[in-house]
Amino acid sequence: MAYDLAQNLAASAFVVLAYTFVVRRPEGWGNLKRQGVFGLFMGLTAVFSMMHPIHIGPGIFIDARTPLVGLTALFGGPLAAVVTAALAAAYRFSLGGAGMAAGMANPALSLAAGVGFSWWVTRGGRALRLRYLFGLGLLLAGCSLSSLLLLPNWALTVEVFDRTALPFLTMLPLGTLFLGALLLREQRHRDAELRMAESEARYRLLADNVTDMILVIRAGGEIAYVSPSVREILGHEPAEIVGRHAAALLHPDDQRPAAEAFSGLESGSPTVSVIHRIRHRDGRFLWAESSMRPARDASGAFTVVAAVRDVTERKLYEEQLHEARAAAEAGNRVKSEFLASMSHEIRTPLNGVIGFADLLLGTELTAEQRQYVALQREAGRGLLAIIGDILDYSKIEAGKLELEERGFDLHRLMRDARDLMSNAASQKGLALELALGASVPRFVRGDESRIRQILLNLLGNAVKFTERGSVLLSVGVLSADEATGVAPLRFSVSDTGTGIAPSEQSNLFQRFSQGDSSTTRRYGGTGLGLIISKQLSELMGGRIGFHSSPGIGSTFWFELPLPAAVEGKTDGKAEGRPAAAPGRRTARILLAEDVPMNQIVTSSILCKAGHMVEVAEDGEAAVEAVRTGQFDLILMDMQMPRMDGVQATTAIRGMEGGRRAVPIVALTANALPDQLQRCLDAGMNDHVTKPIERDTLLATVDRWLGMAPQVQATLLAGAQPADAHPPVPTRPDKDVVLDPATLAALADTLGEEALPRFVAGTLSELHQRIGRVLDPASPKDAGFDAHAMVSLAGNLGLVELSRLARKLQHACEQGRTDAAAALKEEVQAALARASYALGEALPGGVIPAV
Template sequence: MVGKNSVLSRRDMLASSAPALAAADSGPAETFDSLTRLATQIFRAPMGMVSLLDGDRQWFRSHIGLDETSIPREGSFCHHAALEGAGVFEVCDTLRDPRFATYAYVVGAPHVRYYAGALLRSPEGEPLGTLCVADTSPRPPMDGTARAQLRTLASAVESAIQLGHELRVRREADARIAEQARTLEIAEQAAGLGHWRLDRDSGVSHWSDGVFDIHGLPRAAAPPSFEDALALYHPDDQRLIQEMVARAWRTGIGFDTPLRLRRASDGAERWVRTRAQADSDAKGRPSALLGVIQDITEERRALTELRASEARYRLLADNCHDILLRIDRDGVVRYASPSCRQLGYAPEDVAGRHLTEFLPGQHRKDAANALLDLFNATHTGSAKTRDYPVVAADGSIVWLEGASTIVRDINGEAVEMVSVFRDVTARRELEARLQAAAEAKTVFLANMSHELRTPLTSILGFSSLLATIPELPTPAAQHVGRITAAGQALLALINDVLDFSKLEAGQIQLEPAPADVPRLLEEVRDILSVQAAVKGIDLTLDAQMAEPRRLLDDLRLRQILVNLTGNAIKFTDHGSVTLRVRETGGVEAPALRVEVIDTGPGIPQDRQERLFKRFSQVDGSVTRRHGGSGLGLSISRELVELMGGRIGVESQEGQGAVFWLEAPAPVVNETNAKDSAVAAPASASAALRGRILIVDDHPMNRELVRLFLASPGLEIDEAEDGQQALAFATAQRYDLVLMDVNMPVLDGLAATSAIRATCPLNVGAPIVALTAQTGPEIEQKCFDAGMDAVLAKPIQPHDLIALASHAMAPADVAGAA
């Protein structure tokens, strides 16, 4: 017996015998059966086995007199034989041996009483199992001859195992070689490759399938002779091939060269690349050439096209007036076209320098950051364009417009930037002049607006006051009406011209606010009711709405509807004009459709498309019956489009017309509702109480405002410029200051700022701007100066009274309003 540690060590060692067991499994079964049968015959034993150990099991590779194919390894005879390590392990009487007396196959079937097993070993000496014989009766110990015979038979089993192992290794090697050959064949097909071998002495060639395919020859055929294969190549290349092969036989130096061949199958000329190395014999003499061949026809074609493209690009770059640069990731110029000479630089003066070196100092950091952003951008996109100030060779500044495109490698990484630069100095100078002209036009229009609106304020204001005199004779009242109508027409013309200019410059901004749409339509009707009544036109409303309060720019919508309705009245001689509104768009996209329907003469189809164009009218002749600037509908269209809507007309000649507009109009709710001033009736002026300061450089304007606000409870002071207003505000507290904006000495904006800063009595007094200039810009200037509201000239009495009533109301009343 052996010690415990020795048993564990040998058991661990035996676990490594699995590969040999696998080899035995693959060996010829007849051999093992014959050897087992021979052993039972020689030793006259009823049972014989070839047992192999594998992990926790003992397998019977061959067995006679035993039905089992495997039994547990632990406690088996074979296991003990392997542990003992003796040449032959023998148990003469199992019932008398305490190691085996209780084994199941000793006390039970097949009742083994005798066992003799010769240990099987691998070529490395590792135990694999046993060749054993067994009997149901005890036996005396074997003599030396018997032991030698069993050992000889065991050696034959070992040889069979080794033969099985070698056969298995050979089959696996053959399978690997076949798989490698198949992989090579697939790779060659994918790459358009083939491999070949040429023996020096025999002149015999070996070709892979790829070589046959490249030459256009059937795969099943034998490779052609060297001379026949040579005949497929271009005559000039045949001589080159012969020289390269001769040199290889002579020196052992291989070759790598492109060649032209004419494919045997279809006569097509193909470009191939062949590479070869010499294989030497034991004496170092070149004995064979081993090589590969690849069809490079498409590669050559692409290369040819690339070279042609590069030539065209070079021709374009060298002759293009624009400056072309190639810039690497570090911002260094790698190529500069000859056109950079227009800046006084030679191409070699630019190449190799950082791009920012050609920019003024204050622009270099921004340009470097922009360059970095371009290279770090993950998207490809189109060329990015911007203007750069560049320092020419003579030190002057030249503006270049640069369009840059990032070039990326196959992994999507930015490798360089190609930029095209064009001299835009003249364009920028022209833009600057145009900008100056536009600003001059804006200033001119603002001044003209002020100069025109100022006398209109007096004309419309005093005519409206005259119209309120009940004792005015009828002819005089008619004259006053004509004055008012003419003034309103002139005001409309001025507004059209100013709006046209602002739309053209993109200076009009919408100011959406909660508005009552039916009420707005009533105001339009009231404004035009006199005009309709004079012509005997029935002006009606159809304004039934489920949600009347909408978020929109009521001032601009009123302007559009006054224009559309005024036109309808103007061109309708008898009948009616209806102003109708409908809710559209549903809950998700609430909108309004407003229609102006008239019974006028209608508009011919071929003239409708010109209606909404600038300076265009249906009747543009000098004998036309109706006046107008031709801007009203164009302005209306642009305002509607600014609202995100659309406008149009439906009409047939002789059947009236329907002018319509559709625009988004969200329903007013708690989130978009704003507080707004509540209009006061004209009679509210009689209830005004407090002290007001009127500041205007035109005496008639001051007098007109005083008359509009006439009330026994008012105390009114007047100042003709901002300097006087500042003196009044320093000495007296006012409940309301009405401040003209454009005045000599000190204008209204500066006066307001001074009052807020230096007049404690009027720091919180309401100050309202009176201005002939309109628009968001002037309003913002007024608010920035400290004014509370803006009232445009010509001043409308009801607007002035409503604003004054709201401004002078007690704090609790104003807050409620």
């Protein structure tokens, strides 16, 4: 029995070897061929086991054909099992005898059991386990015992069953478990090798075809592997790189940071990316980005896997982007300078337009004259508002707008906004109402001037687009924010206008956009009011929106988080500004201004308010006047010859005694924040922006003199008849020497008697400046005098001379000497023509200046 068992164990080893041979055969074999060959091996093994069975008693023996057929179906497939069963049955048929039928039925039943069991495992997605193999052995033992029913007689069946049942039920399951475990172990080993081979093939496919260069670097820095993409990136063959030190490929300046990043890697470290330069085979350097990740090789040694990507084009784009950004920033600086220049150039003549209109309204005028002058003043103020919108939008777009948060009286601000728009509302017959919520705090912290700007924008639009009915300005408190604890305030402006059509609502809060294309033609404006309001509210941490129903009206609202302030802690004016005190006294004021037109306008406003004014034509004269005289306030122009306003202020602040503490207010046409900040940095206390508004100037003077501001109301006399139309000014041709309309307006302002003397003085100054322009100390001085000639000639309506002087100013400032030389001659000739034209235009000629 031991000999027979050893023979069957040897047969089992042969089965495993056969299975190993078949499953590891190269891919040249198909599935059917594999099953056929494996079935042949298993069938021959079954025949061998039948030839050398295990004898368990006289005439009783057990062979391995039953487990061999069943396991062949499980591990080899149904075709292999059929081949194995057929060989076993054929051999038993050749033996003959009384038990031939039962012997042939045994492999057939084992075949059915094996195929069915294999289907059960596969269909259920079950992983093959040892207990399943033992169960298969019990099933096969039952098949063998069932085949005994085919013996010739019942007595023989009972006798054989009685002697073989127990051996079958013990040895067949154990034999099936033993042989199946060997085959299962070989199958799992084969599957693991297949998975590893597939994984290696997959990773090899990625490494060989990925555009990035894959490196495996040992702990010492030597390159253990490089992907074939090194040919496309560096021009090297992989064999030329393997074994070299990774640092040898880097640019000398990049070796140290790359080495530091490499040395900082350890097991478990996150991926580290380094941008560096790497040497190409032809000697040039490429920009590359290396992503390094720590790993372990097959032996467990520490390695680093690096993916290297060529980013040369990206670096080029970054450099181009940097250059473009630098160019854009330079463009922004140029734009800021242009805006400052534009502000100065436009605001300076507007100072005359609005200032002279204010002066004329203070004289005796007919109803018609008063109406025309008032319209002129409002047109100037409208132009000033447009300029302000453009400058504000440019500052917001460039990110240069700075908010000034301080405490202020919110109730007073709301009343002021209503009062400022009440005149415009009353002229249209509209009721302008104010509603303050009961829980709205009186004192809050925020940027008062910007909130006022939003309110006036919304109120102005409501009054403009409402023909009848009313406008309501209101403010209320919303629920407190859980994060900040601050209850936002909701400001609303509601009107009973025509409303906004749904198709046009999307155009709101867009730059240079109004409800429809006809709005600008009918009402005017830049279309910037709402977008500026939106950006201002968002800068202050709030939001803005609207509701509108066509034919019913609109409500525009904005919400701001304005924390409450302590009463008495408000400082709505700039810090350090004195509080107003009641009463008005006569003050001695020094006006430092070099342009005669501005001298006349500003002095007239101050003198009519009861002040005494001394004029200094430049900064040096202003400093000398302060040194030798006593003044209560100084109004300092920023741009003057010899010494500008900043230099003069610095000199005054450097004096000893009480003179250094005299309040200085800047008069500047440059309304940009950086220009205004220069005034404060130089030691000035405040500023008034040109063109000068009479009320603004007097309020600022009174504030710094410690006086209560005087509230003035100017009522327009009479109403414009329906058929009356204001005269439309004509724009003179650029080649016209003298514009008679400008000269006539100047005569109305100064009076017929004073006009010739004023013209003579201006001509005298023009001749002096052209003399300095023809023989300047420097191109800068020539440009300065040419700049003065622009406004001097413009005051008299000398169109040609003003135009040429401006061209000469630009040529001098830009250093175009050839063009400047030619323009000097043209300016000199234009001045001669201008003098002749003035002499012809004035009755009695020009009175020589004294």
